[in-house]
Amino acid sequence: MGCNALAESKNASVIRKHLGYDHIPGHWAEPLNHFHREHFNPYINFHRPCLFPVPHTDHRGKVKKRYPYDAMYTPYDKLKSLPNADTFLKPGFTFENLDAIALAISDNEAAKQMNEAKRQLFKTIFEQDCKAV
Secondary structure (H helix, E strand, C coil), rough: CCHHHHHHHHHHHHHHHCCCCCCCHHHHHHHHHHHHHHHHHHHHHHHEEEEEEEEEEECCCCEEEEEHHEEEEECCCEEEEEEECCCCCCCCHHHHHHHHHHCCCHHHHHHHHHHHHHHHHHHHHHHHHHHHH
């Protein structure tokens, strides 16, 4: 899968679920970037579980993907499960530092904080855009 296909897949399944399909004008890019950096990305990476495919060969020899519940991880937990996972970290990052972020709050609390930040962001956008009209 190419990078563009991966980005579009994430847009369809993750971003649009939370932000919707409406156009958001470009002058809101900085508040949106701040929301993603501070709230959305940490929630997605450390607290939102995802199903990961497990290849299975059927009786005809065709490889199919299955998504069993025991292959459900957060993206961070999946990264940690990979062989030599520490080699994928950027310089200066350690699993100890990342564990501290992941364990600082519960998954439910992370979802609450992200949803509240999203609510405030949309409230600001809606109020400002209504004043402009």
